Amino acid sequence: MTQTLLLQASNVAIEIDGRQLVSSVDLAVNKGSAVGIVGETGSGKSLTCRAIAGSLPAIGGSITHGTLTLDGRDLTKPKAYADLYGRTVSLVPQNSLSALNPLMRIGAHLIETIKALDADDGLGPKNRAAQLLERVGLRDPERILRQYPHQLSGGMRQRVMIALAIAGRPKLLIADEPTTALDVSVQKEIVELLGQLTREEDMAMILVSHDLGVVSAATETVAVMYSGMVVEHGPTETILQHPRHPYTKALLEARPTIGRTGRLVGIPGAPASPDAWPSGCRFAPRCKYAQPACNEAVPTLEATDSGQFVACRRVHEIGALESAGAA
Amino acid sequence: MMRLQPRKRASRKYSQSPVKVAAALVAFSGMLAVTGCSGPTNAASSNGDDDTIRIGVSAVLTTLDPGQNFSIGQVAITNLFGGTLTNLNSDGKAVSMGLAESVTPGDEQYVVKLRAGLKFSDGSPLTAADVAASFGHYLADKTNGYDYTYAPIEKVTAIDDLTVAFDLNYPYPALEYALSLPGSIIVPAKDIEERGADLYRGEPLPSSGRYKIQTSNQDEIILEANPNYPAQQPETKTLIFQKVADPVSRLAQVQSGQLDYAEEIAPKQLAQLSGPVEARTAFAANGQTFLAMNNRDNSILSDPRIRKAVSTAIDREQINQIVFADRNRLGLGLFASSSPHNRPFLQEKANVAAAKLLLAGTKCENSCSLRFTNAGDADIAVVVQQNLKAVGIEVSIENVEPAVLSKNADEGNYDLLATGNFEQGDYPAISLQFTLGPTIQALRTGYNNPEMTQLLEKLKTASGSEADSTLDQVNTLFEEDLPLAPIADYMVNSASRIPSERFGLDSTLFYHVR
């Protein structure tokens, strides 16, 4: 492995208005690689993205402990981002409609970004804007440049957001649930576009989703988050095929898959609120493998024989149980 | 000129509409403003020209038709550009010759000789034909507010270029005075012929007076000396009358030097003046402030004993202090205090005991109530209310708009109201028709005593000692009937930063200009 590390997060905790919402995130992203973050709403995946993208202060959040390094820069220091925005890291937001100024044409958005990043590639901002739109697969860029956000479809707008995000050729592209608001068919196109662009432009990407399937299409490694912690991470393929954490297993079982018959298996119960996190394993109250010992201490990520890291004190026992069950 | 109007249209208080409340506050601020100016004053005058005077007035001329302009300022402005056959002397007691060289009175006919070589301001000659045509127009105008002055005139004819004959229906000793009023301005016969009913529309008519109209609109009238007027030219070549409807603003603008002169200022505000701005007070030679009483049968005041009791119970000194800032002269008889005809018989202070005595055996013996209909400043109503309370008469004050007051007065729908009236000249034969006459009652008292009517009829045609003895009888009968209660003289206050000799109101309530 000679890949250089672009982003390194270890034991990161995030508080908003004094309330700890993320307690321990470990994450590593290599240059040019694609990493997925998966979890339910409230698992802390979006906050983690914000922390990396530098938009925590805007919602009153801060990193309270741990280390977070992006491209050699310590992101826990305030104002570390000023010159990282757009060039080193950029964000494709969840909702493209609210992320565009309703009173500005698409062209104005692109041109201001290109100018701010001084990234017109010698083409002039307007031509570069058109080129970017083509790059994200939009036809008739000239017309789109003149249009207002509300005049575009959701998929087109999300492509515009991607064009904006890649305008400065960032080293890291963070896509925070970029497909949530879209039709299934469009979702696939967008994820494919993101995968293709990051490969072609040699950008690293963090793709966040509550859907492992979405993540699997475009990432090499994946981190699964639950209640403000990473509970499992490792190669995407491995985790998809052989999930080890009971939560990851449950998540995969809950996922609708085409061709699969039978009823969906939901995860019973609901995640605890950050104020009432259990003292031990946070998934324990919903876990079918839980034992009293699970409530004693917060489990840490540990390497497993299958190549992923899992935070579950019973990971080996469960593996044995399942093998037995399968046999 | 007599008018049924609130004594002072100056500051409006105690009224309901927000605009009026605002106006009251404006008044308050104006006082602040004026007090604030007591330091170094704004030396900059309205302009450097010594031959121009700027005057702030409550209203400029809404129409150039003298027959339809009746406020003090409007009449006084009209008098400046309107040439008349006779001119009223500044004391208002006699006339001198104006455009006429001589006026020869007669019982059936007056003969007027014009000065030779008269010209209108445009240079066209002014002849007897113009005089005849002017009066022909006035006599035919059914909507002319001066119609009372034309009533005795049968016709006016030009005998030759310089001679005009006024044929009369009956002897009219006051004609020499009527000829001096703005209602008798001479205008070109040519325009009367050409413009017909539209005489006063379009360009101002050529002037026959001391000044001519340079421009006239709703906000401003500018007069310039008329070089063709047959008298010494005034030093003041230009007079600019600007409409500043709010009296406090007029005052503030004269204080700041934007204006040289502000007419019709409330007496209470005059004490606040400072610096080069001084108060000017004019007392009408023939005018008074009255407490009008409803003599009609629908009012308790139809009983003369109650009217006299009311007049006895009111404290004229107190009214002068509170309403007129002690600047007025008390009204103790039928005429202005300066008039030789005046025979004072009323008391300066209230006499409660005498009033109660008068009330004995009347409807008001124990107690009764009267309505005081008031428009504008209610000070006078409040003092009367207090005064009458002492004799057991409850006064309720109804505040109404001036137009409503006028209507109620017309219909006799009131008990008491404060009113002022004035006549430019001291000619009781004319003015008494409006205070005491039964037909055209400017004061709307409804007073109708045949004996008085007869005296007034006699007065119309009387002159010399006959007139004097008739006036004596009028005074006596007035004292007996007391249809209305004189309170004070008719006073007009102004604020000026120029010497009073140069510009101001005479006791005729016309302007003098040097």
Next chain:
Amino acid sequence: MIAVLRILLGRVLQIVLVALFVTVGTGALVRLIPGDPARAILGSRASPEAVSALRGELGLDLPMIQQLGESVAKLFQGDLGTSFAVRGQDVLSLILPALAVTASLAAVALVFSIVSGVGVGLWLALVRRPEADLAGRLVMTVLLALPGFMAGLILLYVVSVQLKLAPAGGWAGSWPGNARYIWLPALALTIYLGSLIARAVRQAALDTIGEPFVQAARTRGVPRSRIVLRHILPNAILPVIPLVGLNAGFLVSGAVIVESVFALPGLGAKLLEAMGSRDLPVVQGIALITALSIVVFNLLADLANIAADPRLRRSH
């Protein structure tokens, strides 16, 4: 464009209805209140014969229905009639100079209000010091509670009388001389309207700052100055347009009150004068012109709104 046409059509219909209603409504009202125009014109000593002759000449002896019908018939020929007091003068030509004064006062006040309101509102939203924001809001609340004439009086006293920075009321009658007289009364109106706008802009700017697109622009590296000017400012101004439209009535009535404080020869003075002399056609004319100005003002606000917000241009 369909949206624009629909608004235009709606407003034209409104103008016709307002014109009809105001003419008949005020026409009837001014005829029902006591007071005789002919008597007001001729003075108290004119003979009853002269007064009744004038009533005939003014058409006041006709039944009220007929008088109103004639007003409406004339109105649809674009004729507001002729004044009673200023005999024979066309009402419109009497009102227009006064309207010009009131309209310039309202226009200057509007410009002052928008400039100061937007500036202060934006500043309050962007200032990071809570005590400055608190102080600003406190001052705005006080200014909003200050009645227009009071504001006028205070300004008159402080600025004209004490500081001698402006004339104590009056009007030059011509431009640019009027500028010397108009700014202080305009300031008096700005105290309310500017505060109202500042408050709205502050809130809208704060809301906009929290919008994802502002965040998004920031994370794209767009400089703060551009974010303020191109993202926050236009979105913060947006609610000002309907706000100003809704306050058209205030602007006119406020202008009328402030005019009286500063002795400007505007519609207010004209109306009081016409009311005093019972100059019915002029009263009717001023009511009509005022009502129509407000409708037209609202129309302009609608169009400005469409011009400012592309989302409203969607045609259905």
